Amino acid sequence: MRAVRTVLVVWFLLVATLPLAWLALTSVKTYQDTISAHAKFVPWSGPLESNPSGADSVRFAATLDAYRNLSKPVAGTPNDFYHYLGNSIVIGVLSTLAAVCLGTICAYGFSRFRIPGSKDWLFFILSTRFLPPLAVVVPVLVMYRWFALENTHLGLVLLYTSFNLSLAVWLMKGFVDEIPRAFEEAALVDGYSVLHTFFRIIVPQASTGMAVTGVFCLISSWNEFGFAMTLNNYEAQTVPVYFAGLQGNIEGVPWPRIAAGMMIFVGPIVLFTVLVRRHLLRGVTFGTIKQ
Amino acid sequence: MKRNEFRVRPRAAPSSLIGAGFVAPALLLLVAMNLFPLIFNIYLSFTNADLSGGPVKMVGGHNYTVLFNEARYANALTVTGLFVLVSVSVELVLGFVLAMAMRDRVPGKAVILTVLLIPMMLCPVVLSLFWNLILNGNYGILNQLLALVHLPQPQWLTDDDLKLVSILFVDIWMWTPFMMLISLAGLNSIPSYIYEAAEIDRAGRWMVFRSITLPMCAPLLGLAVLLRATDALKQFDLVMAITGPNDASTQTLSARIYQVVFRDYKVGLGSAYGVVILVAVIAVATIFVRYIEMLGRRQGKAEA
Numbered sequence: 001m002r003a004v005r006t007v008l009v010v011w012f013l014l015v016a017t018l019p020l021a022w023l024a025l026t027s028v029k030t031y032q033d034t035i036s037a038h039a040k041f042v043p044w045s046g047p048l049e050s051n052p053s054g055a056d057s058v059r060f061a062a063t064l065d066a067y068r069n070l071s072k073p074v075a076g077t078p079n080d081f082y083h084y085l086g087n088s089i090v091i092g093v094l095s096t097l098a099a100v101c102l103g104t105i106c107a108y109g110f111s112r113f114r115i116p117g118s119k120d121w122l123f124f125i126l127s128t129r130f131l132p133p134l135a136v137v138v139p140v141l142v143m144y145r146w147f148a149l150e151n152t153h154l155g156l157v158l159l160y161t162s163f164n165l166s167l168a169v170w171l172m173k174g175f176v177d178e179i180p181r182a183f184e185e186a187a188l189v190d191g192y193s194v195l196h197t198f199f200r201i202i203v204p205q206a207s208t209g210m211a212v213t214g215v216f217c218l219i220s221s222w223n224e225f226g227f228a229m230t231l232n233n234y235e236a237q238t239v240p241v242y243f244a245g246l247q248g249n250i251e252g253v254p255w256p257r258i259a260a261g262m263m264i265f266v267g268p269i270v271l272f273t274v275l276v277r278r279h280l281l282r283g284v285t286f287g288t289i290k291q
Numbered sequence: 292m293k294r295n296e297f298r299v300r301p302r303a304a305p306s307s308l309i310g311a312g313f314v315a316p317a318l319l320l321l322v323a324m325n326l327f328p329l330i331f332n333i334y335l336s337f338t339n340a341d342l343s344g345g346p347v348k349m350v351g352g353h354n355y356t357v358l359f360n361e362a363r364y365a366n367a368l369t370v371t372g373l374f375v376l377v378s379v380s381v382e383l384v385l386g387f388v389l390a391m392a393m394r395d396r397v398p399g400k401a402v403i404l405t406v407l408l409i410p411m412m413l414c415p416v417v418l419s420l421f422w423n424l425i426l427n428g429n430y431g432i433l434n435q436l437l438a439l440v441h442l443p444q445p446q447w448l449t450d451d452d453l454k455l456v457s458i459l460f461v462d463i464w465m466w467t468p469f470m471m472l473i474s475l476a477g478l479n480s481i482p483s484y485i486y487e488a489a490e491i492d493r494a495g496r497w498m499v500f501r502s503i504t505l506p507m508c509a510p511l512l513g514l515a516v517l518l519r520a521t522d523a524l525k526q527f528d529l530v531m532a533i534t535g536p537n538d539a540s541t542q543t544l545s546a547r548i549y550q551v552v553f554r555d556y557k558v559g560l561g562s563a564y565g566v567v568i569l570v571a572v573i574a575v576a577t578i579f580v581r582y583i584e585m586l587g588r589r590q591g592k593a594e595a
Contacts, residue, residue: 008388019418026421103317105317106314115307123583128321130579132568133527134568136329136332165317225414258421259421284469289473
């Protein structure tokens with residue numbers, strides 16, 4: 001029984017990590033090595049003469065060229081990778097800040113005040129999370145034409161903020177509910193206004209929760225594809241849309257460069273996942289399960 | 292509820308008004324960006340609107356007549372249904388088995404858990420684009436590994452019978468750890484005294500699993516299934532990245548909308564498709580919301 005268990009866990013670990021390891025290897029290969037019919041596993045950096053990197057060898061000459069080339073546009077695209085990365089960062093960071101601020105304020109209201117129909121409102125907020133992007137993309141597109149928001153960073157920021165609100169409100173409500181009310185009551189007795197109390201007492205105590213919520217909002221904006229793809233042909237294209245567009249490249253899919261870009265793109269998210277590992281369960285279930 | 296409120300001094304504005312001030316900004320944004328487009332979408336589905344912005348005319352139920360008579364509609368419905376059914380059930384079973392394996396003391400458990408959970412946090416489109424390289428029938432690493440052990444090496448990405456399998460595979464690869472995470476929470480919530488009592492009663496292993504472990508995990512498993520099902524219903528990203536939106540053998544409802552609106556420029560018909568997918572999502576989401584309410588009540592009772 002124990003052996004079965006070990007085999008199972010090791011198998012799943014391999015399946016989960018090997019594709020990512022392959023991504024890392026691909027990013028230090030040359031184009032020819034990425035599409036070789038004899039897979040090359042072992043990066044080799046010695047001089048080429050002592051490196052028998054023939055067609056059948058499992059060794060390949062490791063190179064950082066793919067990373068260097070990221071600052072040059074791929075043939076047929078107007079901008080280099082960093083242009084799209086910049087778009088992803090601007091849109092991700094702004095929408096995350098907005099969602100966390102609005103979400104915290106809203107969660108505080110629901111947590112501490114009597115709001116008529118508060119339960120229904122909260123479930124309305126939760127249900128917005130299930131809205132499929134493709135089902136509302138047409139009206140959003142028409143709306144954005146009215147306000148000239150199409151192809152703009154602000155357009156995506158607004159959308160991502162609203163789509164992250166459900167997560168932000170529900171997660172933050174859980175965190176705010178956990179803050180003891182004694183401090184606020186004392187502050188109010190001391191003559192603090194409600195706003196003052198919120199900023200001086202609640203925000204500092206909820207800061208861990210806000211950081212965790214921020215990470216989850218950032219990840220969902222960072223990874224979003226449906227809206228980014230359909231609302232932007234040019235100006236505010238994010239990295240996922242850029243990579244998707246490279247699939248049909250006439251000179252062959254530039255795999256090493258895509259892999260290098262992907263490494264840079266997913267690296268921060270791996271780091272964030274490790275940072276919020278204790279809160280993952282909460283984050284993926286909208287705070288309905290707390291451990 | 293009562294103890295959650297403030298006793299605000301009489302001079303201050305009534306508590307509910309201040310509360311409304313706190314919740315209003317978020318709610319307004321949601322109404323503008325989510326609720327309004329949803330209603331607007333229903334209106335558009337009764338018009339002949341196109342993306343060029345020409346004059347819009349009401350056409351009654353014309354778009355729906357077209358939609359329900361399309362072969363592509365039945366096809367998209369089947370593909371989506373199949374995708375939801377297979378992905379969610381395989382992920383559930385595998386995730387639960389994995390959770391059972393991870394349940395007891397495993398050396399380095401925290402590290403293993405974190406590593407397993409990384410793929411589901413990464414960008415689905417980016418990961419599936421890379422899977423294209425792995426699954427490539429001619430030079431992909433998967434087929435090379437299969438050749439090593441003398442197994443058949445099918446064309447994962449171009450064989451009509453296998454395209455959907457490939458997309459399902461990537462989805463299952465990403466999301467099985469999600470089911471594991473929630474299953475583990477369910478398993479951990481079972482108090483050990485119940486197992487001790489079963490041991491005293493000499494209940495068999497299968498008996499313990501069937502009458503203690505499974506039923507006590509069921510509420511959380513239900514939550515996980517509903518969360519995944521609503522996501523799977525909207526499946527778009529993987530289809531776009533792996534086969535593109537037009538391929539009939541993998542065309543989900545969302546991919547069909549993309550084709551209708553952005554390739555055929557039929558906004559009205561696209562909106563009608565949007566309404567169809569909304570009905571499905573709202574149905575599942577309603578069950579989900581009721582379910583959370585029920586779980587909340589249960590938790591409340593358990594704590595009281």
